[in-house]
Amino acid sequence: MLTLQAVVLCAIVTTAWCFVDLSFPPGFKFGVASSAYQVEGAWNISDKSESIWDHFSHTHPERIAGAAHGDVACDSYRHWKRDIQMVHELGVHFYRFSISWPRLMPTGFPNYISEDGKQYYNKLIDGLLAKGIQPLVTMYHWDLPQRLQELGGWTNPLVTDWFLDYARTVFSLYGDRVKTWITINEPLVMCEMSYNDGSMAPGIISPEVGTYLCNKHTLLAHAKAWRLYDNEFRHKYHGEISLVNHMFWYEAVMSGEEEITELAQENSAGRYSHPIFSKEGGWPSSIVDALALNSKRQGYPKSNFPSLTKEEIELMKGTYDFYAMNHYTSRQVRKSKGGEKFGSWPINDGPDLDIKLSAHHSWARTAASWFYVNPPGIRKQLVWLRKHYGNLKFIIAENGYPSSGGKHDPDRIAYLHDNLEQILLAIQEDGVNVTAYTVWSLMDNFEWMDGYKTKFGLFEVDFNSPERKRTPRASAHYYRKVIKAHSLDVPRPHYRPEPSSSGINLPSLTLFSTILLIKLF
Numbered sequence: 013m014l015t016l017q018a019v020v021l022c023a024i025v026t027t028a029w030c031f032v033d034l035s036f037p038p039g040f041k042f043g044v045a046s047s048a049y050q051v052e053g054a055w056n057i058s059d060k061s062e063s064i065w066d067h068f069s070h071t072h073p074e075r076i077a078g079a080a081h082g083d084v085a086c087d088s089y090r091h092w093k094r095d096i097q098m099v100h101e102l103g104v105h106f107y108r109f110s111i112s113w114p115r116l117m118p119t120g121f122p123n124y125i126s127e128d129g130k131q132y133y134n135k136l137i138d139g140l141l142a143k144g145i146q147p148l149v150t151m152y153h154w155d156l157p158q159r160l161q162e163l164g165g166w167t168n169p170l171v172t173d174w175f176l177d178y179a180r181t182v183f184s185l186y187g188d189r190v191k192t193w194i195t196i197n198e199p200l201v202m203c204e205m206s207y208n209d210g211s212m213a214p215g216i217i218s219p220e221v222g223t224y225l226c227n228k229h230t231l232l233a234h235a236k237a238w239r240l241y242d243n244e245f246r247h248k249y250h251g252e253i254s255l256v257n258h259m260f261w262y263e264a265v266m267s268g269e270e271e272i273t274e275l276a277q278e279n280s281a282g283r284y285s286h287p288i289f290s291k292e293g294g295w296p297s298s299i300v301d302a303l304a305l306n307s308k309r310q311g312y313p314k315s316n317f318p319s320l321t322k323e324e325i326e327l328m329k330g331t332y333d334f335y336a337m338n339h340y341t342s343r344q345v346r347k348s349k350g351g352e353k354f355g356s357w358p359i360n361d362g363p364d365l366d367i368k369l370s371a372h373h374s375w376a377r378t379a380a381s382w383f384y385v386n387p388p389g390i391r392k393q394l395v396w397l398r399k400h401y402g403n404l405k406f407i408i409a410e411n412g413y414p415s416s417g418g419k420h421d422p423d424r425i426a427y428l429h430d431n432l433e434q435i436l437l438a439i440q441e442d443g444v445n446v447t448a449y450t451v452w453s454l455m456d457n458f459e460w461m462d463g464y465k466t467k468f469g470l471f472e473v474d475f476n477s478p479e480r481k482r483t484p485r486a487s488a489h490y491y492r493k494v495i496k497a498h499s500l501d502v503p504r505p506h507y508r509p510e511p512s513s514s515g516i517n518l519p520s521l522t523l524f525s526t527i528l529l530i531k532l533f
């Protein structure tokens with residue numbers, strides 16, 4: 013809300029902040045997200061086969077906080093009706109969830125479709141639609157059938173055809189009702205975290221080879237699925253389809269580090285976006301050069317970074333209907349100095365590209381070790397993407413805050429508010445066409461290598477109760493109000509804000525402008 017003081021202040025010091033219209037554009041959509049392995053449980057029910065996350069969590073408990081696993085998780089396989097009720101209570105326009113490949117196609121191949129698996133997603137989709145909530149379906153959120161992993165998983169070029177068969181199955185079963193599809197969730201995180209240091213399933217350490225094969229094959233698999241939808245399903249169902257990319261915002265520690273910072277962006281945003289979203293297609297050329305040099309230094313006779321044929325470049329180019337971005341946090345970048353230990357999550361920048369990552373001291377820490385709060389990062393990342401790939405339609409497919417628990421969650425509310433404010437600035441000041449926003453997550457769930465330690469939920473889940481009791485947090489009430497008002501101009505529960513250098517906070521601004529007013533009059 014613009015106070016009189018703020019208006020006067022704006023007239024004196026012109027900041028972009030002054031001109032935010034707190035309402036969202038007409039048609040702007042709000043949603044909330046989850047994923048199959050993180051919430052469903054029922055890992056061995058009926059004819060479902062093992063996924064790489066079932067396998068990894070059972071065979072490598074030491075790599076997961078509390079030796080946790082998703083065997084039961086939120087038990088959404090049983091409590092899906094409650095999930096729909098929660099989504100409905102929030103008043104969101106859409107619910108983003110994922111389909112488990114090994115639940116639907118236990119062999120990994122379309123020779124056999126699980127009747128129970130098929131019905132589970134039918135019930136979920138129909139239940140949402142009955143309440144007027146659109147299903148936004150992720151086809152792959154990291155839970156590959158273990159049987160396909162045994163054949164090489166995402167490093168085997170044939171995985172692109174296996175994924176294509178899976179895609180045909182899900183479009184055929186659910187395409188009549190699902191109008192927005194995500195092929196693959198965060199190929200960056202799944203490839204880099206899996207193969208760089210083995211911290212995610214399948215836990216194979218192959219940073220010089222495996223990571224890049226996974227990079228190439230996830231994008232090709234996405235492209236084939238997009239083309240299948242475009243050629244055979246779009247005219248019948250009129251839906252949209254894209255992939256979701258995860259973005260860290262990278263910014264230079266100081267001037268002089270801009271070039272290496274841009275390389276860091278190309279090594280994450282670029283390596284997973286350029287082949288699909290750029291006008292010319294193919295890999296970013298700065299990365300091709302840097303990684304070729306790197307392979308040479310590592311003693312390989314040629315670059316380990318896989319080349320693309322002309323056909324592959326054409327196959328991938330333009331395979332999107334929108335740009336979907338997951339965004340949480342930022343890093344500062346500079347060139348590494350000799351002998352330095354690298355801050356690497358999730359990109360193996362350090363050893364590869366001589367990049368040193370850090371966090372600014374003013375960015376508040378959170379319950380997750382990798383997560384620092386820097387709301388302006390989301391706006392700057394959107395601007396970077398538009399500059400590189402054009403005036404696309406953007407959706408924020410994930411954004412949220414990790415706490416260590418409790419129903420009173422002012423930090424999460426502040427995070428959601430501040431990020432939404434930055435998105436409004438991107439729309440109004442920078443002309444970025446953001447059309448939707450999604451909170452991660454609907455409820456606390458299995459948070460990969462953090463187990464159940466960090467909690468992203470708008471709803472708290474009691475993992476000790478047999479029914480996995482779900483209770484709305486203060487942030488759930490806040491989000492509901494924002495959606496209902498279609499505006500950020502809603503009261504927030506009273507709390508003491510964290511000091512922050514990354515945004516102007518209203519109380520200090522009000523104080524400052526009051527002093528100014530006293531001086532003026």
Ligand SMILES: *[C@@H]1O[C@H](CO)[C@@H](O)[C@H](O)[C@H]1NC(C)=O
Nearest residue numbers: 054055056057058082083084
């Ligand atoms: C399924 O897994 C649970 C452990 O999560 C185990 O107790 C149960 O016996 C298994 N059920 C079947 C049918 O194998």
Ligand SMILES: *[C@@H]1O[C@H](CO)[C@@H](O)[C@H](O)[C@H]1NC(C)=O
Nearest residue numbers: 403404405406444445446447
């Ligand atoms: C944003 O994208 C939507 C969907 O493609 C389109 O209808 C709308 O006109 C675009 N808005 C702007 C301001 O470009």
